Every structure is written in C-alpha cells, then in structure tokens.
Amino acid sequence: MEKLDQIISKHPFTKGMKADHFQTIAGCGRNVVFNAGDYIFHEGEAADHFYLLRHGRVALEVSVPGRAAIQIQTLEEGDIVGASWLVPPYRWAWDAQALETTRLVEFDAVCMREKCDADHDFGYELMKRFAPALGRRLQAARLQLLNIYETAD
Amino acid sequence: MVYAESRVTSANEQNGEGQSGMSTGILARQDFQVLIDALHGAGYAVIAPTLQDNAIVYDQIARVDDLPIGWGDDQDGGHYRVKPRNDGMLFGYAVGPRTWKRWLFPPRTVLWSAQQTAHGFAVEEEKPTTERYAFLGVRSCELHAIGIQDKVFLEGQHQDKIYADRRQNALVIAVNCSTPGGTCFCVSMNTGPKVEAGYDLCLTEIVSADRHVFLIEAESERGADILKALPLTAANEGHFNAARAVSDQAAQNMGRALDTDGIKELLQSNPEHPRWDDVADRCLACGNCTNVCPTCFCSTTQDITSLDGAQAEHSRVWDTCFSFDFSYTSGAVIRGDNRSRYRQWMTHKFANWIDQFDTSGCVGCGRCVTWCPVAIDVTEEITALRDVERQ
Amino acid sequence: MSGSIPEKNSLIPKICRVVGRRVEAENVVTLCLEPETGGPWQSAPGQFNMLYAFGVGEVPVSVSQCASDNEPIWHTVRAVGPVSAALCRLQVGSTLGMRGPFGNAWPLDVAEKKDVLVVAGGLGLAPMRPVIQHLLTRREFYGRVVVLYGCRSREAIIFDEDLAAWAQNDDLELLVTVDRADQAWGGRVGAITTLIDSQTFDPQSVLAMVCGPSLMMRFVVAALTGASCPESSIFVSMERNMKCAIGQCGRCQYGPHFVCRDGPIFRYDKIGSLFRIADI
Helix, strand or coil: CHHHHHHHHHCHHHCCCCHHHHHHHHHCEEEEEECCCCEEECCCCECCEEEEEEECCEEEEEEECCEEEEEEEEECCCCEECCHHHCCCCECCCEEEECCCEEEEEEEHHHHHHHHHHCHHHHHHHHHHHHHHHHHHHHHHHHHHHCCCCCCC | CCCCCCCCCCCCCCCCCCCCCCCEEEEEHHHHHHHHHHHHHCCCEEEEEEEECCEEEEEEECCHHHCCCCEEEEEECCEEEEEECCCCCCCCCCCCCCCCHHHHCCCEEEEEEEEEECCEEEEEECCCCCCCEEEEEECHHHHHHHHHHHHHHHCCCCCCHHHHHHHHHCEEEEECCCCCCCCCCHHHHCCCCCCCCCCCEEEEEEEECCEEEEEEEECCHHHHHHHHCCCCECCCHHHHHHHHHHHHHHHHCCCCCCCCCCHHHHHHCCCCCHHHHHHHHHCCCCCHHHHHCCCCCCEEEEEEECCCCCEEEEEEEECCCCCCCCCEECCEECCCCHHHHHHHHHHHHHHHHHHHHCCCCCCCCCHHHHHCCCCCCHHHHHHHHHHHHHC | CCCCCCCCCCCCCEEEEEEEEEEEECCEEEEEEEECCCCCCCCCCCCEEEEEECCCEEEEEEEEECCCCCCCEEEEEECCCHHHHHHHHCCCCCEEEEEEEECCCCCCCCCCCCEEEEEEEHHHHHHHHHHHHHHHHCHHHCCCEEEEEEECCHHHCCCHHHHHHHHHCCCCEEEEEECCEECCCCCEECCHHHHHHCCCCCCCCEEEEEECCHHHHHHHHHHHHHCCCCHHHEEEECCCCCCCCCCCCCCCEECCEECCCCCCEEEHHHHHHHHCCCCC
C-alpha cells in the first residue's frame, strides 16, 4: 500500500493535493496487470473504474463489422485511461486492449463518485485535475480528425 | 536609386557646335527626324509613343510622324481619353498603358528548349536577342521604375541574363514631363517630374508662340555619340530657364498625392484591417493594375511540347498576383479570394518592396488608377487605411 | 545560417539520370539522381532543387539525401500535379533536368551543443532525413537528439528502412505516431502534439526543427511554445509556389520574404506574425 501511495503521488494529477484528499484517492486504488492482448474494458460495459498507466501501452479501439478493429488512440506510461466514469450513463465508449504487458493502478470509480457527492471540495479538486487532461485529449482527438498531414487531396 | 550610366563631364555650355565634348544643345522641331535617323544609324530600333486604338502606347517607330503629334490625354480613376492639343507638341501627354518593361522584361520569352535524344534529352539555352532598343520618351517616373526593375533582375544573388542583355544594349532618351495626368503623383513618391539621372539623353520640349525646340542633354558617352550627329545650336540661359519652368509647372499639376510617412509599418501591421474587405468588394482581380504597372515583375512559366513530343520549350510569361493559381501550393490556393490578393499586391508594392529592394515599388505614375475598371485608387486606399487606424 | 552553394547557372537545368528509385508510399517516390556531367550535386540539408520533367514543367523538391562521393542525391516526390506525377513515373535510367541548389539550410551549426528536437509530419520527414543523417554522423557535437514523426496512417509512412534502423540506434530517441491504425500496427496512435507533451527539455538548450504541412506545423509550434520552448529556438520549413527559385518570379513571397531565397527555413520568431495568417 505504501508503494502504491508513492506511485500515485508521483503522477501530475495528484500534485498539490491536500493530504486527506490524496488518502481518499489512494484508498480507492489497487495494482492490476494485463498481458498483451488482454482487454481492460469493452465498449458498453459499466465504467466503474479508471486507470493510471504505470508501464506498458494500451490501445483504445473500436470494432468494425467485417474489418480489423480500428485503433483511435494509444496511451503510454503516465497517461490516465478512462474518462467515461465521469460522464453519465457511465458506460465505456471504446474497447481498451493492452498491447504488451501493462501495469496499471485501478481506481474504484463508483467509490470515487460517491466521495465526490459527499465532499464537494474533494469533488472540485478532482474535476480541476481531470478537466485539463480531458481538454488535451479533446484537442489531440480533433487534430487526428483534421488530417493535418495531408495537404489538400 | 536609379540605374546610372557612366557620366560624361559637362562640357562648356556655351559651345554651340555638334562637336566632340558637346553635352547640351538645342534641337529644332523640324530637325527631330535627324535624331530618329541617328538612332537608326547607330543600330537601334526606336521605341516611342504612338497613337493606336485611341491610346498613346509605346511601339516601334520609323519617322517622327509616328509620334502622337499634337495629342494630349485626360486621365482619372478608371478613365482615359486622348484629346487633341493646339500646339503640336510631340510629348504633350502623361503616360499610357504600356511600359518600357515590355522590352526589357518581355511578356513572353523562351528560356530554354529541350530535345529528346537516344539517351534521354538535352537542354539548350535560348540565344539572346540581337535587337538593340532606343527608348525615346522615357519619363522620370519610368526611369525610376527601370531602376527598380534593375534591382530585381540584376542586383540579387542571381542575375537575369535576358534582362541584363537588353538593358545593357538599351539607349535611354528621357523626356521631362510637361503635361502630367490626372492620376500622377510622382512628386509624392520622389520620382519626378524632373529627370535626374539614369539616362543617356534627355529632352525637354520647349513650346511657345514663336518657337518649338528641344533642349537636349547627354549624360553618357553613348548619348554624346548620338548628339554628334545632330544639327544643334547652343543652349542659352533662356532655354535652361524655360526647361526648368516646364518641370516646375509639371510639379504643380499632379493629379493625386500620397502621404508615404510610415507607409511600410502601416501596411505590414494591418493585415486584418476592414478596408481590405471594402476594396475586395470592388476589385475584380482582373490584373489590369499589374499589367500596366512599370515595376510589377511577377511571372509564370509555360511548357509547350511539339506534336510529336520530341521537342519542348520552356518559356517565362508575365503573370499577375491576382491570378487564380499564383499562390497554388501543394494542392491548395493560399490566396483564394480578392481580399487576400489585393492585400498582397498593395502590401508588396508599398511596403514589402522596401524590405526586399530598399525602395518603394511605386513610382507614382498613376497607371493602376487610370486603368482599373472600377477606379480603385491606391492613394485613396492608403489614406483610408490611415484614417480608420486613427479612429 | 545559409548553406547555399554559389550559383553556377541558375536558370538552365542540367541533365541528371535516375540511378535508383524507391516507392515510399502511395504516390510518393524517391529518385536517386546523378548529373550526366560533373561531380556529385552538392547541397546542404534543407535546400531544394528545381526538377524538370521533359515537356511538363518544373517543381521545387527538397533534398532527401545530400550527395557525397559515394552516394547520389535523393529527392522524394509526391505526385500531386502533372509535373510531380511525371517525375514519379520516371524509372531507373530516365533523365530529368535539375537546377539548384536553392534556399537556405537547417541551422545545424547553431544547433551544436544543444538538445536537438526534430519534429516531422507526413512527407515532411523527407527534408529532415539529411538532418538526421548529419546529426548521427557528427553525434558528438550535439546533446540529446530526439526525432518525433507523425503520419496519417502506417501506409503513409515513408523511409521505413531508415525508421527501423533509427529505432535501433542508441544515438537518438525516435517516437513515431499515426492518427489511426488497425491492430497490426502495434505502435503509437495519437496526435503528434502528444509526443511533444511527453517530452521534457531544457528551454535554454533546445533547438527544434519542424517540417510538415502548414497545419501540422502550426499545432506543433503551439505545443512547443506551450512546453516553454523559446520562439527563437524553433525553426520551420515553409513552402510556396515557385517557378524561378531565384527571387524573380514573385510567386513564393511570404510577407516580405521570398521563400526560395530567404527560406525555406525560417526561425519562428521572425515570421510568427505571418504564420498565424492563413491567407497571407
């Protein structure tokens, strides 16, 4: 548990957090490991967790009938995996597959949502940290949408 | 600023005979053909103003009668008319739609030709023209314009051989303006009306009730050589005063004016000025302005193959920054509307040119104002840019 | 900053022969060229030549390998119009016309002793290839060497062999990403800007060179400045229509600059105000 605390405290999203808020988060976390090819979650399932990627690589995918699945984003060490736990109806929008042996810290999102409802200060601190991450994710997704590499074809 | 030929030290102004050392004299109107003959005799094709299609345009001439004798012009925004004078002047008008760049930087020139061979193809540079031109009737603004194009084509890291050949072989006979036009603003641009430098010979037409003569001055050896063949009489103080009066009066009769103070910063720091939208509503992107401008130098290239595909010619052709594919880059047209194109043209002409060539690109000849079909007036546009900025 | 070689004959092309040809991606071909007469065609990384396809016309193409005594000059061409399509159709043994080199070079001298960040997108890797080769040849003169490369998809990636070699080379750090992929890819999927976000570098000692389509460069520069990279440490390669390549046809003007002569490489702080205007 101590080691887990150290891991979480190094991540930017806990930077500057009050000690009790930090303990709340750490208390909801545990280490998990996935092998290459394992799915961490599937589209449509309940988004009851989110993850901090410690080591390895995860691909967000969408399966397409009759074709190989399309990867829309890969996530690396230090990235947060999962935003759907914040947005009703709390269902995963994508499949997430580990591309290699991947270690993550898994956080109980149900527990986290309850704690946010109970303690609004805590809730606000969490949102303040997730909003920029989501903003950057959105920006990056838009760049992928724009096709910035091709000159007009 | 203006390309200067080698100077001949001024001879004694009292020397009246057409002998060696003579650099100034008076040529009588009835002897003007002798000047043209002397130019032909020295191997020049003479390019001078002519009246064609109701406009005064430069073209090759043989005789003095080919000049627009006794004609003048009336110019304003989007307006040009020739009108008769009552004094028989040879140069009693401002400038027309053609410029001297037509002969120094021809509208179409073959650069090289390529020929298929057994092993691929070979490239052969086009030979330069053997024609030598005498430009008869070059105004001060035009001298400056030629000097500006000298900077573009001769003074960069690469010299344009076509321009260099033609320029070196050209004899420049300047004329001091007597009758500036309704769109002239050379005074604002410090390019006239008095001819200062960059010519081989300079004429000032002096007309009054009792005389019609030309004060002729040589500024180079080539000019002096032509003078030797002319039946000149001595110029006296009266002639010089009359000549000075021609220029002084011309300077008082400018049709337009332009405040050039801080113009570079004005244009370069206002790319989103609302005036650009305003002018874009009027501009047709027809390219008349670039066509008649004596300093515009933009071009394109064209490749033409023979029907059997064995030979190809690569030519340089005049173009305009208003053309559709002028800014075509990697599959997209960067300046896709009249707004961005007009902004480019004006900002280049009055501002960027200074960064590029240490001079304005405009000589105040007024042609773009006269020949714009919707009478866009650069002096008015720049004033408008200032006014809105002040608000 | 100029690496330009004094011009020989700047308006008349010399005949060059295709001695090698490689298809890099769909509609993208690398031509390896040797002049019929004279020694190797000298150039500096970042410069370009005007390539002439018989009877069709000329286009400016960046050098993707500088010639040496043992190696021909390379040009990597994408077929977007009639001239580039004609060039892409040339086979080994064919001839084309070439004149140049024109333009200035990447600031490899200014970059010495610094951490060098090369950011390339799509076909933008081609003008950077001689840069990376130079950095590896003179490795001891530079700090960290980081290469970030983004492409639309794996099919659009060029210089596969070089990328594979660079991935194995401890002398540089290479990160590659694509906008979308299928499961066969196995690498990174995401915007190229995320590669910059994941880098930490010392703003005082970094020099970034960015090359790709203008939209890509705009977002990359924003990400770099957002990561505290000074504007005077960022260099971009601009592109414009060119017919003469010697500052006389007027077409390549970018504000007061002639891209053929004052560029194509520009220090970002010198052109920042122009960069933000899409139709200038």
